[in-house]
Amino acid sequence: MDALKSIALLDSGVGGLTVVKEIFKQLPNERIVYFGDTARMPYGPRPHHEVRKFALQIMEFLQTQDIKILIVACNSASAAGLSFTRESSALPVIGVIEPGVRAALAHTRNKRVGVIGTSGTINSRAYDKVIKKLDPEVKVFSQPCPLFVLIVENNLVNTPEAFKVAEEYLRPLKEAGVDALIMGCTHYPLMEEVIQEVMGPQVRLISSAEETAREAKEILRKKKLLNPEENNSSHHRFFVSASPSTFVEIGEKLINHKVNAYQVVLPDIT
Template identity: 45%
Template sequence: MDQPIGVIDSGVGGLTVASELMRQLPKERLIYLGDTLRCPYGPRPKEEVIQYTLEMVNFLLKQDIKLLVIACNTATAFTLELLQEQLDIPVIGVIQPGARAAIKMTKNMQIGVIGTEGTIRSRAYPDALHGINSEIEVQGLSCPDFVPMVEQGVITGPEAYQVVETALQSIKEKQIIDTLILGCTHYPLLKDTIQAVMGEDVHIISSGEETAREVSVILGYHQTLYEGDRSPKHRFYTTGPWEIFERIAIQWLDIPINIIENANIETN
């Protein structure tokens, strides 16, 4: 089926999921929308996150998408069930895939989760983890400085290391967890720095790979995979300035980005 997959995020973070989708489903077209103008979502009230997410979804529905990926943990926590009930296309979030990947990796049943204030406050990850294995111990920590830093393109170097080291000090000092979930799709852009701070003994989990695998399974189940032979042309939209978005997209996706457009989202 030659309809595109829609991917939404609060900014550039969802490109980490888009990258995995491109790798695992190289024939599928993607339409990506990053709400960089109103990023970050983490500190915002639940009602506001729901409103912004629905506005992005409505924009992509007009592009005739066949599946929606909510590549934002905060939006997933607050809107996944709502959208699954309302839409007649499959809707996939990033929390359940991330939880499953972490449980496969942990050896001591001690899992840490870092994310935005909204994601940590929602307790979506502890609920998902305990829904799979009630014996898992979960430590949650909000890292509000990470998303603004990534959105500015600061993902490596001394400044990034210092911010990450300060933010993760409390969870590192306990030396309990053996697995750390990056509970925000912006955070994999800081993965090397986070790994350096936490040490090699801690497994770092990004939900992108598992999410892409789930997309593949669901498209196969619904018989909506594209079965032709092509190199697809993806489209990228942003609600804010595109210069930083383009630089990070080219760096992270490692492909030329020919089409980046400003999205005119209808707001209430």
């Protein structure tokens, strides 16, 4: 029965677990198969053609795991060419960019929207293009925040240094007067408290993780693929390409759930 198959997610590291956390909230019956490419993270500084190759390689692995939908839970991979990924899969494939944009447009009142992400995501202008397509009147203010991923992956979120880095990165967006800020990297919700404190309560933070889980739920509902059975946590599977112990340490804190991470050595395709 296809409805009993798993939801697959891929990311460069632990960031995609923010989407997993939302799936647990919105789709508690579903089974998760997750792949974090911890050996090659961060994806942000890498060229798009390389990120596409990595994503397709991980997709091939995930498609052997009895899955029913694939979530590219990584903004850098989504920006590098989600259409390329969709063409390579017979399954529904969704990214994290369009769901976040739709939420931001629904919440902005002054039509000044900020976007933060990795250098690769920001330089691709992927968010700008989708925002302008859906509402040409919106002004977009983008800011790369490359150190945020390293802060999260090294478990340094609750440090004075993290706050100082956030203040420096976010200053131009505060000065621009944005009233909605898209956290355009699935790692960034892990820094939400810091980002909110810097930006102030008047700015609505948009988590692409929350919106992506909502979109996955809607697709599964339309295709009659929602799992009708109560889930057992032992059904969840987590794979990484390196450092499983670090992934487990951060992951269990993040999703408040037992994580057993298995290392998969991927062939070098760089």
